[in-house]
Amino acid sequence: MPDTFTFLMDGRSVVATAGQSILEAAEAGGIYVPRLCHKPGLVPWGACRICTVRMNDRPCAACTQPAVPGSVVENDTEELRAYRRTLVEMLFVEGNHFCMLCExxxxxxxxxxxxxxxxxxxxxxxxxxxxxxxxxxxxxxxxxxxxxxxxxxxxxxxxxxxxxxxxxxxxxxxxxxxxxxxxxxxxxxxxxxxxxxxxxxxxxxxxKREGFRVPVGDRLYDLEPIGSDIERNSP
Amino acid sequence: MTRKRIATTSLAGCFGCHMSILDIDERFLALADLVEFDRSPIDDIKHISRRCDIGIIEGGCCNEENVETLREFRRNCNVLIALGDCATMGGIPALRNNIPLEQCLLEAYRDGPSVQNPSGLIPNHPELPLLLDKVYPCHEVVRIEYFLPGCPPSAETIWQALVALLEGRQADLPYELIKYD
Incomplete structure (x- = not known):
C-alpha cells in the first residue's frame, strides 16, 4: 500500500496510513494510549489531554495529532504516566465521584x-x-x-x-x-x-432501572485493566 | 523478633472496614504472631498507650473528636494507613459536603418528613462533638503514608498490604485488589 508509513512508538514500529491519528494507528498495532474524551466513531476532540504523548519530544494529544512518517513517539513512560495520573486525580476532586454507590x-x-x-x-x-x-x-x-x-x-x-x-x-x-x-x-x-x-x-x-444488573466480578474492569482488549491485539 | 505495634480506629466510618480486617479469618492467628494491638475497637483500649509502628484509620473526619483522634494517631504512629473510601475521600458521610451544615441539621432534627420534634431544638450538648463544616478525607487533616481504597477494601487487600509493610517490603498488590467499591 503506497500511503502507509511507519513511526516508532516506545521502541516499537507502528504502521499508519496518511491522516490517521497517533492514537488510532497505535490502537491498530495493539498499543493502548489512555484516553477519556475519545471514542471510536466520533470526530477527535482533544479535550481531556489524557492521551498526551510526546512526538519528537513535543507533547501533543494522540487523538488529534496525525501520525508523522519516521517520527519518534513516547507513550508509556513514567513522565507521561505521572501527567495522566495528575489529570485523572484532578477529575476526581473536581466532580463528586462516589464510586461505592455509583451504578x-x-x-x-x-x-x-x-x-x-x-x-x-x-x-x-x-x-x-x-x-x-x-x-x-x-x-x-x-x-x-x-x-x-x-x-x-x-x-x-x-x-x-x-x-x-x-x-x-x-x-x-x-x-x-x-x-x-x-x-x-x-x-x-x-x-x-x-x-x-x-x-x-x-x-x-x-x-434508569439498569444499574447493578451485572454482579461484582463480572463487570468490564473488575479483573482486567482498561485497554487490555487493545493490548491483546498486539502482534 | 519483637512484634510490631498496631493501633486502629474508626472515625466517620461504618466499621465495615474493621469487619473487613476481621474477614482475614484464621490468618488473624498468624497476625497475632506478627503484631500486638494497642488502641483499637478490637481490644477496646481507649487511648494509645505507647508509640506504635502502624496506625490504621477507617473513616474521614466529620467532627472535632475525629480530628482529635486522628491527630493522636499521627503523634503516636510511625506510619498511618487510610483504610477505605471514607478515609481516602470522605465516602458516604461526605455526601453532605455540598449541602450547608445548617440545612443538614434542620433536615435531620426539625424538617425531615419522619421527624417528630415539637420543640424544634437541635441537639447541642457539651458532650456532643461539634460537627465540622464538611467531612474531610484523612489526608486533608494529617499526613498519611499509605492509602487502601475500597468500600470496604477486601480482607485480601488488607492482609497483603499489611504483611508487606510488616516485612518491610513494597506492597505490590495485584490489579483486582485495588478497587473503589
Whole structure:
C-alpha cells in the first residue's frame, strides 16, 4: 500500500496510513494510549489531554495529532504516566465521584483509568461542588455530579443521532452539561435508543432501572485493566 | 523478633472496614504472631498507650473528636494507613459536603418528613462533638503514608498490604485488589 508509513512508538514500529491519528494507528498495532474524551466513531476532540504523548519530544494529544512518517513517539513512560495520573486525580476532586454507590462502578472509564494508573487517593483537596441532577425523564437520568465534560454525549447526539440534545453551559469551574430544552431532559427529543446514552464514560448519563444488573466480578474492569482488549491485539 | 505495634480506629466510618480486617479469618492467628494491638475497637483500649509502628484509620473526619483522634494517631504512629473510601475521600458521610451544615441539621432534627420534634431544638450538648463544616478525607487533616481504597477494601487487600509493610517490603498488590467499591 503506497500511503502507509511507519513511526516508532516506545521502541516499537507502528504502521499508519496518511491522516490517521497517533492514537488510532497505535490502537491498530495493539498499543493502548489512555484516553477519556475519545471514542471510536466520533470526530477527535482533544479535550481531556489524557492521551498526551510526546512526538519528537513535543507533547501533543494522540487523538488529534496525525501520525508523522519516521517520527519518534513516547507513550508509556513514567513522565507521561505521572501527567495522566495528575489529570485523572484532578477529575476526581473536581466532580463528586462516589464510586461505592455509583451504578457505573466497574464499568466506568474514569475509575478504570485511575486503577490502571495506580491512583489510590488524589493528592489535591476535593472541591465537593454542588451540582444538579436531572431525573425528569422517565427512563434516563443525567447526574452532573459525575460528569467529566468529555462532550461525548454532545458529539454523539449531534453527529450520530442527529439530534443535538446536549450542550455545555457556563465557563470554567461553573461549566456544566445542559440539555437543549427550556427546562428538563424530559422536554428534549432524547430517546432510549439514542447512541448518546452509551457514549458517557462515567455514570453521568444512565438508563434508569439498569444499574447493578451485572454482579461484582463480572463487570468490564473488575479483573482486567482498561485497554487490555487493545493490548491483546498486539502482534 | 519483637512484634510490631498496631493501633486502629474508626472515625466517620461504618466499621465495615474493621469487619473487613476481621474477614482475614484464621490468618488473624498468624497476625497475632506478627503484631500486638494497642488502641483499637478490637481490644477496646481507649487511648494509645505507647508509640506504635502502624496506625490504621477507617473513616474521614466529620467532627472535632475525629480530628482529635486522628491527630493522636499521627503523634503516636510511625506510619498511618487510610483504610477505605471514607478515609481516602470522605465516602458516604461526605455526601453532605455540598449541602450547608445548617440545612443538614434542620433536615435531620426539625424538617425531615419522619421527624417528630415539637420543640424544634437541635441537639447541642457539651458532650456532643461539634460537627465540622464538611467531612474531610484523612489526608486533608494529617499526613498519611499509605492509602487502601475500597468500600470496604477486601480482607485480601488488607492482609497483603499489611504483611508487606510488616516485612518491610513494597506492597505490590495485584490489579483486582485495588478497587473503589
Amino acid at each position: 457505573k462502578s466497574g464499568n466506568c472509564e474514569l475509575q478504570a483509568l485511575a486503577y490502571r494508573l495506580g491512583v489510590t487517593a488524589p493528592r489535591a483537596p476535593y472541591f465537593f461542588q454542588a451540582r444538579d441532577i436531572d431525573a425528569s425523564h422517565p427512563d434516563i437520568i443525567l447526574d452532573r455530579n459525575r460528569c467529566i465534560q468529555c462532550a461525548r454525549c454532545i458529539r454523539t447526539s449531534k453527529d450520530l443521532d442527529g439530534k443535538n440534545v446536549f450542550g455545555f453551559l457556563g465557563r470554567g469551574t461553573a461549566k456544566r452539561i445542559g440539555v437543549n430544552a427550556r427546562v428538563r431532559l424530559r422536554d428534549t427529543e432524547v430517546d432510549l435508543t439514542d447512541l448518546s446514552l452509551d457514549a458517557c464514560p462515567v455514570g453521568a448519563l444512565l438508563r
